[in-house]
Amino acid sequence: MIFHDWPWRHWRDLRPQAVAIRLGDETLNWQTLCERVDALASGFAAQGVQCGDGVMLRACNHPRTLLAWLALMQCGARILPVNPQLPDTLLRQLLPSMTLRHALDLADESEFAELSRLEMGVFSGSYAVPWDAHRLTSMTLTSGSTGLPKAAVHTPDAHLASAAGVLSLIPFAAQDDWLLSLPLYHVSGQGILWRWLLAGARLTVREKIPLQQALQGCTHASLVPTQLWRLLNDNVSVALKAVLLGGAAIPVELTELARTRGIRSWCGYGLTEFASTVCAKEADGLPDVGRALPGREVKIVDGEVWLRASSMAAGYWREGRLVPLVNADGWFATCDRGVLQGERLTIPGRMDNLFFSGGEGIQPEEVERIIAAHPQVRQVFIVPKEDAEFGHRSVAVVDLQEGYPSSALAEWCRDKLASFQQPIRWLALPEHLAQGGIKISRRALQHWVATV
Structure with a gap:
């Protein structure tokens, strides 16, 4: 439109x-x-x-x-x-x-x-x-792994292109209502705003109240797996029919349970620089993040994901001017590892998340996907902790179904992870780092693990 x-x-x-x-x-x-x-x-x-x-x-x-x-x-x-x-x-x-x-x-x-x-x-x-539609309208801070955050600048045209791509996959009609469950200082919150404006549908904005109350009357929501687990396990009566999941590996048990309640689940891959979602699919339990949405292009160069799209930021803002974010070839190099099988993209993990333990490389996201397959796991993160002998050792930070002991999960992982991948500690995900459903910062988790 x-x-x-x-x-x-x-x-x-x-x-x-x-x-x-x-x-x-x-x-x-x-x-x-x-x-x-x-x-x-x-x-x-x-x-x-x-x-x-x-x-x-x-x-x-x-x-x-x-x-x-x-x-x-x-x-x-x-x-x-x-x-x-x-x-x-x-x-x-x-x-x-x-x-x-x-x-x-x-x-x-x-x-x-x-x-x-x-x-x-x-x-x-x-x-x-x-x-x-071509005026610079938003400056969204990135969560870069080093240095000060950068501000990716988008036009309305870019935001609308992002919205159009998502709505080509997820039905969102005039009578539907999407909860603004993510803040506008997060690019995923802005994504909800622009989908509402593009579709001419309904939007719900509430003050900070329990999620099950905020969702009353809403048909659509953007959530992390832990939030959806809790809604389903508490047997909360909601009008939800579509959920866009993000922020972690997504257990197939979760999406199947949601399906039995009449809720379809989608997942994908997105970046601040691309006004949210780039690739997406209806959740199917497979490790890929789906196909590129309309208006997006993906290719792999030396194992790294390169992107360009109509939703791409005009640049980074610095000292009153735009700094280009594309490389000499006109693509944005993401620092994400990627594999394309046909048109479906798999993201093994961030190149800058890789760490070494006793000389063995550990990609946290690969280990997380294995652990997240356990039906009692709501969410899991593998965090490196410095170690004098090994350089780093793995620590698992997990959100488990109530009453399930981490010792049982550790035993379950014995024959599923290589010895160097086995976490040396299992810690409960602290509530203060969950940030109300926003994507959890690995840097914050690492700082917390170093202190406990």
């Missing part, structure tokens, strides 16, 4: 009274949603936000966050969404290179003297810059 106006205005003109969004306990149609966005955009413009300005949006998922995001886009802003848990010291290192003018902080009262602080003021009238 090609939009000639802001997507929410497009749907207002076509179906003004159709339900567009649920903000907490409040339901808005497209007409009312546009009125709210217009008022906020007028307020931001009155505070000096101009087309092309960089704005830091520091917020958790909340109805106000979603409205602010749409209004800032309607002002033509270049939005940098920031996790409120990022320490101010890190932000102060990052901000100078981001070329920002304003900050909208909905999480606390932090002050950044170099930025003009915005308020959620509501003004009369309707303010909007012209719709431009």
